[in-house]
Amino acid sequence: MSNLTYGQVTKDIIRPLFKPSKLHALAILVSLACLSVGAYCWKVQLEEGLGVAGYEPPVMWGVYITTFVFWVGIGHAGTLISAILFLFRARWRTGVYRASEAMTIFAVMTAGLFPILHAGRCWYAYWLFPYPNQRELWPNFKSPLVWDVFAISTYLTISAIFFYIGLIPDMASTRDKVKGFGKKIYGALCLGWRGTDNQWRHYMAAYGFFAALATPLVVSVHSVVSWDFAMASTPGWHSTIFPPYFVAGAIFSGCAMVITLLIPMRALFKWEDYLTIWHFERLAQLCMLTGAILTYAYATEYFIAWYSDNPYEWGTFIYRPTGDYAWAFWLMVSCNCIFPLALWFKKVRTSLKWLFIISLIINVGMWFERFNIIATSLAHMFDPGAWVYYLPSKYEMGIMLGSFGWFFTWFLLFVKVMPSVAIAEIKEGVRPPLKADEEAAS
Amino acid sequence: MSSNVKGVFAHLDCLMTGIDRLERAGYDNMIVAAPLPRHEIEDALYKGKPSPVRWWTLCGGILGASTGFILQSLTALDWPMAIPGGKPLVAIPPFMVIVFECTVLFGGLATFLGMLYHCRLPTKSMEVEVCDPRFSDDHFGLILKDVDPERRQKAAEILAGAGAIEVTPTVSDSSEADAPTEEAPKPEEVTNVD
Numbered sequence: 001m002s003n004l005t006y007g008q009v010t011k012d013i014i015r016p017l018f019k020p021s022k023l024h025a026l027a028i029l030v031s032l033a034c035l036s037v038g039a040y041c042w043k044v045q046l047e048e049g050l051g052v053a054g055y056e057p058p059v060m061w062g063v064y065i066t067t068f069v070f071w072v073g074i075g076h077a078g079t080l081i082s083a084i085l086f087l088f089r090a091r092w093r094t095g096v097y098r099a100s101e102a103m104t105i106f107a108v109m110t111a112g113l114f115p116i117l118h119a120g121r122c123w124y125a126y127w128l129f130p131y132p133n134q135r136e137l138w139p140n141f142k143s144p145l146v147w148d149v150f151a152i153s154t155y156l157t158i159s160a161i162f163f164y165i166g167l168i169p170d171m172a173s174t175r176d177k178v179k180g181f182g183k184k185i186y187g188a189l190c191l192g193w194r195g196t197d198n199q200w201r202h203y204m205a206a207y208g209f210f211a212a213l214a215t216p217l218v219v220s221v222h223s224v225v226s227w228d229f230a231m232a233s234t235p236g237w238h239s240t241i242f243p244p245y246f247v248a249g250a251i252f253s254g255c256a257m258v259i260t261l262l263i264p265m266r267a268l269f270k271w272e273d274y275l276t277i278w279h280f281e282r283l284a285q286l287c288m289l290t291g292a293i294l295t296y297a298y299a300t301e302y303f304i305a306w307y308s309d310n311p312y313e314w315g316t317f318i319y320r321p322t323g324d325y326a327w328a329f330w331l332m333v334s335c336n337c338i339f340p341l342a343l344w345f346k347k348v349r350t351s352l353k354w355l356f357i358i359s360l361i362i363n364v365g366m367w368f369e370r371f372n373i374i375a376t377s378l379a380h381m382f383d384p385g386a387w388v389y390y391l392p393s394k395y396e397m398g399i400m401l402g403s404f405g406w407f408f409t410w411f412l413l414f415v416k417v418m419p420s421v422a423i424a425e426i427k428e429g430v431r432p433p434l435k436a437d438e439e440a441a442s
Numbered sequence: 443m444s445s446n447v448k449g450v451f452a453h454l455d456c457l458m459t460g461i462d463r464l465e466r467a468g469y470d471n472m473i474v475a476a477p478l479p480r481h482e483i484e485d486a487l488y489k490g491k492p493s494p495v496r497w498w499t500l501c502g503g504i505l506g507a508s509t510g511f512i513l514q515s516l517t518a519l520d521w522p523m524a525i526p527g528g529k530p531l532v533a534i535p536p537f538m539v540i541v542f543e544c545t546v547l548f549g550g551l552a553t554f555l556g557m558l559y560h561c562r563l564p565t566k567s568m569e570v571e572v573c574d575p576r577f578s579d580d581h582f583g584l585i586l587k588d589v590d591p592e593r594r595q596k597a598a599e600i601l602a603g604a605g606a607i608e609v610t611p612t613v614s615d616s617s618e619a620d621a622p623t624e625e626a627p628k629p630e631e632v633t634n635v636d
Contacts, residue, residue, distance in 0.1 A: 010580065136520070141513075142537075147543075151543055154546055157547060157550070157551070158546060161554050165554070173477065173578040173579065188564075191558070191563040191564035192564050192565040192566055193578075194475055194577065195477060195578055197476070200476065201493050202561045203557060205557075206493075206557035209495065209549075213546050216542075220546075224543075423477075427477060433452055434455045435456050
């Protein structure tokens with residue numbers, strides 16, 4: 001980035017905004033089509049009831065909860081990149097953090113739909129919130145499901161504000177580059193930001209505190225999500241390894257999703273100067289690290305199950321690779337533990353084509369990980385008389401497809417109306433214009 | 443006409459020279475506009491004095507932690523379970539999860555409000571000199587506020603001398619034109635003009 005100038009950065013990043021492109025329009029259409037499939041399936045579910053989902057007691061958590069955990073996990077990489085790497089002063093973060101933060105917001109927004117979809121009678125979804133019923137009985141704050149409400153809503157609020165704060169100076173840059181009505185909109189959105197010394201001073205202080213608050217938050221959110229399972233005595237869930245294991249998995253899947261999103265974006269917007277192979281290699285290295293932690297966690301889970309000498313626990317763990325769901329288990333192991341090993345070769349992780357393919361594989365694998373945890377444990381609990389084989393119905397799969405449509409529609413709209421690479425932060429990485437340099441050159 | 447003096451800089455080192463010379467000449471009511479945060483600007487103007495936003499974060503965090511704890515404790519005590527399974531009604535470990543989430547939520551919201559308050563955002567009434575599209579792109583601005591008519595010429599000269607590419611009012615401007623109705627407070631006597 002050494003040969004860039006401030007003016008060039010502003011121009012390059014704002015240039016692709018609003019410019020219609022066929023490829024982008026096509027992508028939005030495909031996303032909207034997926035979203036409509038989901039909307040139709042939801043309509044059927046509202047009319048017919050939750051029976052259209054493939055639930056078979058005792059399996060009352062299926063694709064909806066799987067997809068909920070999947071999307072919450074996707075969000076984690078965005079906060080990791082924007083907050084944790086900010087505190088670590090990792091320079092490569094500047095190019096990728098805006099898009100990853102946007103991914104976080106939209107992923108958590110997508111995840112937030114699932115408790116509502118899963119509730120069946122979605123018009124009672126507000127029962128999730130902590131307020132007393134008509135007999136003045138409050139919810140049980142010792143329940144992980146209530147923790148989940150607090151964790152997810154805090155996460156969404158804090159990430160949204162963090163994201164918005166980051167956007168303020170860049171929206172001001174956009175305001176000064178566009179004309180007409182757009183100027184008014186961006187002017188209002190950036191709250192009249194002018195980049196004065198007073199503003200920057202408080203801004204940078206606030207930004208640092210947000211990063212410091214978001215860092216433990218991101219770890220807590222997936223820990224709380226994991227407690228939805230680990231607090232229950234269901235075999236295969238009741239384990240203290242769940243929080244770290246879920247957090248590592250979340251970052252693994254999230255980094256893969258960042259790669260999946262950034263590779264096409266870089267080509268579409270011609271941002272080769274800003275999203276270089278170096279950035280992608282760093283992301284791939286994060287995948288290598290978290291993938292290795294995840295593989296280790298899978299192995300530890302087996303060891304604990306065996307070492308506990310608990311027949312129910314061990315039974316579930318034998319059932320996973322050998323029983324009805326063996327296909328899901330081996331799909332998970334190959335997508336999460338075996339294929340990503342290719343990233344350990346520098347040739348693979350510096351090739352965008354291979355990175356893109358592996359990132360898709362990881363996304364599939366991480367969805368199946370959650371499915372594997374949820375479905376196998378519920379289908380194979382304590383009472384053999386109640387064992388069932390749950391398979392998702394077409395309506396559940398339709399709603400899951402719809403969630404991808406919902407996510408990508410938001411993301412694609414975002415990249416066309418907001419600077420998806422942080423202008424002010426990229427400038428921080430560029431050598432400032434100095435008279436001394438010019439004099440030395442001439 | 444405004445009693446402000448504005449200099450536009452294309453180079454960071456010239457801007458820093460300008461800040462330094464103006465400070466030594468006794469001008470202290472200045473605004474620096476920049477497209478990015480630079481530590482040298484903050485250090486030059488605030489001499490390492492931290493932003494008060496941190497107090498907002500602390501107070502928000504403490505308020506959040508207490509709200510979370512009080513909410514859970516009072517609701518548990520309000521309807522005591524007949525058989526709590528030997529567990530205390532106010533149980534510290536499980537309560538910590540919501541205490542933590544509320545700490546972050548309130549702390550974050552307070553930080554955001556504190557930032558808006560201290561940055562004076564949202565605003566529509568910034569000094570007109572600051573509202574220059576170049577300052578969000580690739581230029582720096584140095585605006586001196588409420589300068590005495592007789593000292594404006596001197597300030598403009600310092601800015602131009604430091605390497606500003608544009609100075610308003612221009613250096614050749616005679617300062618008598620915009621002297622009337624000057625009500626700005628008199629700055630203290632300057633002794634150390636170089």
